[in-house]
Amino acid sequence: MDPDTFRSDIGADIYWRRRMAALVGVLVVVAVVAWACSSTSGPQDAREKGTSAAKKDVPDPLLAILPTVTVIPSPSASPSASPTPEPRESKAAPRPRRPGEACTxxxxxxxxxxxxxxxxxxxxxxxxxxxxxxxxxxxxxxxxxxxxxxxxxxxxxxxxxxxxxxxxxxxxxxxxxxxxxxxxxxxxxxxxxxxxxxxxxxxxxxxxxxxxxxxxxxxxxxxxxxxx
Missing domain, CATH: 2.60.40.10 (Immunoglobulins)
Incomplete structure (x- = not known):
C-alpha cells in the first residue's frame, strides 16, 4: 500500500492529533532533563561558595600565635610642638666708673x-x-x-x-x-x-x-x- 495513502478506518484529523501529541511529549522530556541539570549544578555552586566563604572566616593558626603590636605615637614627635626656650639670666650692666676712682x-x-x-x-x-x-x-x-x-x-x-x-x-x-x-x-x-x-x-x-x-x-x- 502507498504510505501516503490514509487508511480508510483512521481519519486525517486523528492522524495529525497523534503526531502533535508525540511532539509535545518529546518537548516535555527535554524540558524535564534541562531542569534536572540546572538544579544539580546550582546547589553545588552554592556549596562551593559557602565553603570558600567559611575558609575566609577561619583565622590562620600561624597568625593567631603571633604577638599583637600596638603603636602609640610619641608626644614629642608632634610637628606642631616646639621646644620651650629656657629663660636666660640677665646680667646686670656694670656701673659706669666715676672720675677719680681707683684704677683697675x-x-x-x-x-x-x-x-x-x-x-x-x-x-x-x-x-x-x-x-x-x-x-x-x-x-x-x-x-x-x-x-x-x-x-x-x-x-x-x-x-x-x-x-x-x-x-x-x-x-x-x-x-x-x-x-x-x-x-x-x-x-x-x-x-x-x-x-x-x-x-x-x-x-x-x-x-x-x-x-x-x-x-x-x-x-x-x-x-x-x-x-x-
Missing amino acids: SPQLVLSMEGQGTVYPPGIRPRFILTLVNVGKVMCTTDVGPRTMEVRITSGDDRVWSSSDCVSGETENIRKLDRGIPYVRELVWDRRRSGNDCTADRVAARPGTYVAVVHAPGLRSRKAVFHLR
Missing part, C-alpha cells in the same frame, strides 16, 4: 724699655717705665717703688728689686688722665739687693740680665741686657 688693671697698660742692650764696665743700665690709662675717665693709682716694682734677674737668681730697703714714704698716688702716660726713669747701680738692708751690697757680675716691672694684675715685657 683692665684700664692700665704697663711697659718698660731699656736704654741699651750692652753696658760696659762702670755704665749703669737705664730703663723707662710707662703707665697709661686707657679707660674712659680719669683714675688714680699708686706708682710707688713697692706697688710698681722693677725686678732684675739672671736665670733663677733674683739680683735686684726696687722694693728692697725702701725708706720713707712708699706710696705715690697719681692721677692718670685718659691717654696721658705716667713716665719714670729708673737707673740701676749694678749692685745686688736683698732683705738684709744692713749688709754690704755686692756688685753684679758681668753676664746677661732680664728686667721686668710688676704691678697688681699687670706685668711688662722682658727687657734683656748685658753687663760687661
Whole structure:
C-alpha cells in the first residue's frame, strides 16, 4: 500500500492529533532533563561558595600565635610642638666708673724699655717705665717703688728689686688722665739687693740680665741686657 495513502478506518484529523501529541511529549522530556541539570549544578555552586566563604572566616593558626603590636605615637614627635626656650639670666650692666676712682688693671697698660742692650764696665743700665690709662675717665693709682716694682734677674737668681730697703714714704698716688702716660726713669747701680738692708751690697757680675716691672694684675715685657 502507498504510505501516503490514509487508511480508510483512521481519519486525517486523528492522524495529525497523534503526531502533535508525540511532539509535545518529546518537548516535555527535554524540558524535564534541562531542569534536572540546572538544579544539580546550582546547589553545588552554592556549596562551593559557602565553603570558600567559611575558609575566609577561619583565622590562620600561624597568625593567631603571633604577638599583637600596638603603636602609640610619641608626644614629642608632634610637628606642631616646639621646644620651650629656657629663660636666660640677665646680667646686670656694670656701673659706669666715676672720675677719680681707683684704677683697675683692665684700664692700665704697663711697659718698660731699656736704654741699651750692652753696658760696659762702670755704665749703669737705664730703663723707662710707662703707665697709661686707657679707660674712659680719669683714675688714680699708686706708682710707688713697692706697688710698681722693677725686678732684675739672671736665670733663677733674683739680683735686684726696687722694693728692697725702701725708706720713707712708699706710696705715690697719681692721677692718670685718659691717654696721658705716667713716665719714670729708673737707673740701676749694678749692685745686688736683698732683705738684709744692713749688709754690704755686692756688685753684679758681668753676664746677661732680664728686667721686668710688676704691678697688681699687670706685668711688662722682658727687657734683656748685658753687663760687661
